[in-house]
Amino acid sequence: MDELELLKKDWKNEDKVYPKLSYKEIYNMILSKSSSIVKWIFIISILEFVFWVFISFGLKASGFNLELDGMEKNAGFIAISIFSYAILAYFFYRFYINYKTINTTDNAKVLMENILKTRRTVKQYVFFNLLVLVIGVSYMMPYALKSDEDSRVLLETAQANGELFKYYASIALVTIIGLVIAISVLLLFYWLIYGILLKRLNRNYYELKKLEV
Numbered sequence: 001m002d003e004l005e006l007l008k009k010d011w012k013n014e015d016k017v018y019p020k021l022s023y024k025e026i027y028n029m030i031l032s033k034s035s036s037i038v039k040w041i042f043i044i045s046i047l048e049f050v051f052w053v054f055i056s057f058g059l060k061a062s063g064f065n066l067e068l069d070g071m072e073k074n075a076g077f078i079a080i081s082i083f084s085y086a087i088l089a090y091f092f093y094r095f096y097i098n099y100k101t102i103n104t105t106d107n108a109k110v111l112m113e114n115i116l117k118t119r120r121t122v123k124q125y126v127f128f129n130l131l132v133l134v135i136g137v138s139y140m141m142p143y144a145l146k147s148d149e150d151s152r153v154l155l156e157t158a159q160a161n162g163e164l165f166k167y168y169a170s171i172a173l174v175t176i177i178g179l180v181i182a183i184s185v186l187l188l189f190y191w192l193i194y195g196i197l198l199k200r201l202n203r204n205y206y207e208l209k210k211l212e213v
Contacts, residue, residue: 026211027108034111034204035103037197038118042095044193045125049088076139084132091125108208115205119198126190130183137182141175 098118105111145151158167 038099094121
């Protein structure tokens, strides 16, 4: 429980008398909490990016994705990668700017607007990551099927048996199920991490609204 919540709890205790906090003191508490939350959003987004880069290099080192080495030279894959990194850099920049802006805000109305901007940025960031996952898998699957020797044998067998539609349908079904599972896991992660931080940020927003009444 944070300092502001403790004070509100104590104020309800009629047996105790506490000095009345000024508008400025309450505002500074909310500002401090909001600044800390946005700072953690920025830090966690950077740590998340480092984690996925580490996983990518780990898979390469283990030889797990050796059959996809040629994809790194594929023009489409390069374009998707450059676009993804550019947008991620933009979000990191926005998170940092949101933190710096909130940290130096001295007006409740402006702070409320900055909190809303931060919420929108986080939601856009989550949506972008999920979109890149879907686009990446959709682009990589056909390439992987063509590059993998076992997949080519299965394709030729299905074609020879007149079961080409069944083969592609099963691949599509497995891919969709895999995507649903991956998206569910990511949404759970984002809900546990960013969702909790945004919930606290929302609480600060409504505390500010009460101050402005």
